[in-house]
Amino acid sequence: xxxxxxxxxxxxxxxxxxxxxxxxxxxxxxxxxxxxxxxxxxxxxxxxxxxxxxxxxxxxxxxxxxxxxxxxxxxxxxxxxxxxxxxxxxxxxxxxxxxxxxxxxxxxxxxxxxxxxxxxxxxxxxxxxxxxxxxxxxxxxxxxxxxxxxxxxxxxxxxxxxxxxxxxxxxxxxxxxxxxxxxxxxxxxxxxxxxxxxxxxxxxxxxxxxxxxxxxxxxxxxxxxxxxxxxxxxxxxxxxxxxxxxxxxxx
Numbered sequence: 001x002x003x004x005x006x007x008x009x010x011x012x013x014x015x016x017x018x019x020x021x022x023x024x025x026x027x028x029x030x031x032x033x034x035x036x037x038x039x040x041x042x043x044x045x046x047x048x049x050x051x052x053x054x055x056x057x058x059x060x061x062x063x064x065x066x067x068x069x070x071x072x073x074x075x076x077x078x079x080x081x082x083x084x085x086x087x088x089x090x091x092x093x094x095x096x097x098x099x100x101x102x103x104x105x106x107x108x109x110x111x112x113x114x115x116x117x118x119x120x121x122x123x124x125x126x127x128x129x130x131x132x133x134x135x136x137x138x139x140x141x142x143x144x145x146x147x148x149x150x151x152x153x154x155x156x157x158x159x160x161x162x163x164x165x166x167x168x169x170x171x172x173x174x175x176x177x178x179x180x181x182x183x184x185x186x187x188x189x190x191x192x193x194x195x196x197x198x199x200x201x202x203x204x205x206x207x208x209x210x211x212x213x214x215x216x217x218x219x220x221x222x223x224x225x226x227x228x229x230x231x232x233x234x235x236x237x238x239x240x241x242x243x244x245x246x247x248x249x250x251x
Contacts, residue, residue: 003033005097007040011056012104017112023102033093037080037101038063038070040092057116063088065229068164071171072117073104078168078227086166086229106167108176109214123213124165127178130209131202132185134195147193154192161188162230169224175216180224182206183240184232190243203243 006029014021026044035043038060045055061069065086072087074080080090095101103117111119149157163184170176186203189195218237225234 003093004030005033005092005095005099006030007092007095008098008100009044010100010102011116013056013116014113016115021113023104031092033091035092036063036088037074037090037092038088057114057118059118060088065089066164068166071106071166071168073102073106073171075102078106078171079166079229084229084231086164106171108167108170110176110178111167111170119167121165121167123215124167124178124181126213127182127206127209128185131205132182132189134189134197134202149192157188157191160184160191160232160236163188163228163232164230166229168227168229170215172223172227173216173219174221174223175219176214177218177224178210178213178215179218179237179240180228180232180234182210183236186240186243187236200243203240207240 006027009026009028010023011026012021013024028040028044031040031043038058041056041058048055058072059069061067063070065088068086070086070088071079074087074090079085079087080094082090082094105111105113105117106119106121108119110123111121114120160183163181165181167181169180170178173179186206190199190203222234225232
């Protein structure tokens with residue numbers, strides 16, 4: 001038998017970056033716990049549109065926890081109360097009947113609000129453009145076995161490559177630091193042979209871009225690690241901090 005519950009919402013509504021925002025209260029009655037939170041917002045938006053009101057704006061795309069498009073605070077927690085879970089994979093069965101959910105956008109100077117729960121995360125794109133890639137003329141595609149990569153290095157690189165760029169680590173940090181995001185982007189390339197070209201230079205450029213984008217310094221509170229939906233370790237931040245040191249030669 002499908003369980004059904006009722007939920008109350010306090011959702012941040014803001015028309016634009018320049019306008020004042022406020023919390024508005026809504027409720028959904030008798031809804032299936034098999035729905036995700038985003039599907040519940042879809043239902044709420046249908047009601048708003050039917051009554052001639054502006055729907056709630058929120059980011060989403062694949063809804064499979066892999067694209068990084070979705071993300072906002074649920075009762076003050078990025079992506080909600082469930083560990084290793086994106087907001088699109090958070091289901092209503094994780095909430096009790098008659099619970100009140102407070103939904104608000106990421107809070108960071110580098111993530112200006114666009115509307116309601118949507119923020120501008122183009123600063124993350126600019127971080128990637130500053131050095132989160134490797135570009136080298138390799139000619140024709142080499143044989144698959146040309147670059148020897150150990151199983152441990154391949155696995156470790158893949159662990160950091162799972163970063164989806166959702167911004168939860170930044171929203172949870174009291175300094176709004178992008179350190180975990182940048183560390184993950186550097187580490188998944190820097191552990192592979194193909195990523196050795198200009199490796200230290202890329203790290204230096206990304207760290208400088210963090211400053212330009214008004215991201216804060218690492219707070220060392222490990223909140224970023226706690227809320228990361230892919231459970232990327234904050235140990236990679238220490239790894240990153242050694243990367244732009246030209247004397248550092250290890251991984």
